[in-house]
Every structure is written in C-alpha cells, then in structure tokens.
Amino acid sequence: MSAPELLDEYAAPPDQETVVRLQGISKSYGDQVIFDGIDLTVARGEFVALLGPSGTGKTTLLRILGGLEDATSGRATIAERTSVVFQEPRLIAAQRVWRNVVLADRGGAARKRSALAALEEVGLAAKARAWPKTLSGGEAQRVGLARALYRSPELLLLDEPFGALDAFTRRTAQDLVLRLWAEHRPGVLLVTHDIEESLLLADRVIVLGNGRIQADIPIPVARPRDATAVDFNDIKREVLHRLGEVSSHASR
Ligand SMILES: Nc1ncnc2c1ncn2[C@@H]1O[C@H](COP(=O)(O)OP(=O)(O)OP(=O)(O)O)[C@@H](O)[C@H]1O
Numbered sequence: 001m002s003a004p005e006l007l008d009e010y011a012a013p014p015d016q017e018t019v020v021r022l023q024g025i026s027k028s029y030g031d032q033v034i035f036d037g038i039d040l041t042v043a044r045g046e047f048v049a050l051l052g053p054s055g056t057g058k059t060t061l062l063r064i065l066g067g068l069e070d071a072t073s074g075r076a077t078i079a080e081r082t083s084v085v086f087q088e089p090r091l092i093a094a095q096r097v098w099r100n101v102v103l104a105d106r107g108g109a110a111r112k113r114s115a116l117a118a119l120e121e122v123g124l125a126a127k128a129r130a131w132p133k134t135l136s137g138g139e140a141q142r143v144g145l146a147r148a149l150y151r152s153p154e155l156l157l158l159d160e161p162f163g164a165l166d167a168f169t170r171r172t173a174q175d176l177v178l179r180l181w182a183e184h185r186p187g188v189l190l191v192t193h194d195i196e197e198s199l200l201l202a203d204r205v206i207v208l209g210n211g212r213i214q215a216d217i218p219i220p221v222a223r224p225r226d227a228t229a230v231d232f233n234d235i236k237r238e239v240l241h242r243l244g245e246v247s248s249h250a251s252r
Pocket residue numbers: 029034052053054055056057058059060061
C-alpha cells in the first residue's frame with residue numbers, strides 16, 4: 001500500500017454556500033479498506049440522505065466529516081460549525097438537561113439562555129432542569145438535537161437519529177428535524193436505513209457501497225411530502241435497485 005498522503009483541512013470552505021467538499025477521500029483500518037476515493041459536495045441548505053448496507057462506512061464517513069476521525073488520504077473541506085447527532089443521545093447522566101446542551105461551553109449567563117432557546121425549539125423547555133434518566137428515548141434524542149442546534153451548525157450530521165424510536169415518535173422527530181432544517185437551513189447529512197425516511201426528508205439520496213458512492217439520486221418532489229404519493233414510485237424503485245446491487249455484491 002502506498003504511504004498515506006493526508007491533506008485534511010477542517011478550514012472554512014472557499015465559498016459560504018458549500019459546507020462539505022470531499023475529494024478522493026479514502027479510509028482504511030489496517031488492511032481493511034472501508035472506502036476509496038469518495039467525492040462529495042453538500043451545499044448549505046441542502047438535505048442529503050446517506051443509505052448503504054451495514055458496515056459500508058456510513059458512520060466512519062460521518063465521523064470524518066465531524067472531525068472525530070482522520071481520513072487515510074484525500075482532501076476534506078468542511079464547514080467550521082458542524083454538529084453531530086448520534087444514534088444514541090449520549091447524555092451525561094450526572095448533568096441536568098440544559099447543561100447537557102451547553103456541554104463544555106463556559107460562556108456565562110448567555111449560554112443558559114441559548115440552551116433554553118434550543119430546548120424550546122425542540123419542545124423541551126419544561127425539562128431544562130430534569131436529569132437525563134427521567135427522559136423518554138424520544139425526549140433524550142431531542143436533547144441531542146438541541147445540543148446540536150445550540151452550536152448554530154452550518155452542517156448538521158445525523159447518524160440514524162431515529163433508529164431506536166417507535167413509529168409514531170419517529171414521525172414526530174422527522175417532522176421536527178424538517179422544521180428545524182427549514183428554519184435554520186444548515187446542510188444536513190442524514191444516515192438512515194429507512195428508504196421511506198430518506199424519500200420523505202431529503203433533496204438527494206446517496207448510496208454508499210463497496211467503498212464508493214454508487215448512486216446520487218435527486219428527489220425533486222415539493223414538500224410537504226407524502227411517501228405513499230405516486231411521484232415517489234420511480235425514485236423508490238431506483239433507490240431500492242441501487243441498494244440491492246450493493247447489498248448483493250457485499251454478501252457474495
Ligand atoms: N475504530 C475502528 N477500528 C477498526 N475497524 C473499524 C473501526 N471503526 C469502524 N471499523 C470498521 O469499519 C467498517 C465500517 O464501519 P461503520 O461503523 O462506518 O459502518 P456503517 O455503515 O455505519 O454500519 P451500520 O449501518 O451497521 O451502522 C466496519 O467493518 C467496521 O468494523
């Protein structure tokens with residue numbers, strides 16, 4: 001294997017409208033190549049869904065975008081204000097909800113007001129002084145969203161944030177994310193296993209598989225959307241087809 005040339009730049013993008021620009025990003029763990037030569041651009045205000053079989057590197061890609069992991073090679077230019085929401089909310093049990101929103105920010109009284117504003121946005125102002133263990137799964141996930149919003153992200157990375165929620169709570173959480181996105185217009189990259197969810201929410205669906213972006217499928221359907229609408233059938237067929245291709249290849 002050639003020596004890795006690491007050129008990751010977590011600097012402000014060259015133009016304000018681009019929040020992600022990946023050029024030839026590769027990632028390996030030892031001999032295991034996770035992906036090789038990923039190119040991806042996300043504009044501010046764009047909502048992108050990322051689908052792909054388990055183990056294809058979706059979380060790894062998000063961790064690289066969030067600055068939590070280094071790429072092995074390639075060039076990554078990513079918005080400075082980037083927030084990540086993981087599948088599990090990762091709240092600190094010994095800290096009240098509002099402190100979980102501000103985390104290490106020591107900005108004085110203003111930070112509490114900002115935390116309360118973020119909690120208000122996700123409908124949890126009343127829980128600001130509650131302990132994490134008294135929250136339901138959906139509420140805890142909304143605290144995770146408030147924590148992300150608190151940083152006024154230009155890029156919001158969501159790694160299966162609704163995976164553990166029941167169908168009704170999931171719908172409510174999807175509506176909330178859509179509303180917050182419409183209000184604040186960050187670029188969003190949402191990892192999901194749920195095709196319906198990607199069709200309901202995203203402007204584009206990206207299919208990751210076999211170390212590459214295998215498809216980039218636009219969803220030119222006006223919002224609010226109804227996933228059962230006829231317009232979706234062709235797009236859904238295309239996404240299923242591309243996912244089927246990478247899944248059958250991966251299981252060979
Ligand atoms: N720190 C690590 N060290 C070694 N291998 C790792 C590490 N993190 C992830 N991997 C491997 O990288 C591959 C991709 O993992 P990743 O978690 O990104 O997949 P994923 O697409 O998010 O899967 P899922 O849909 O199950 O969440 C897996 O084979 C995993 O075992």
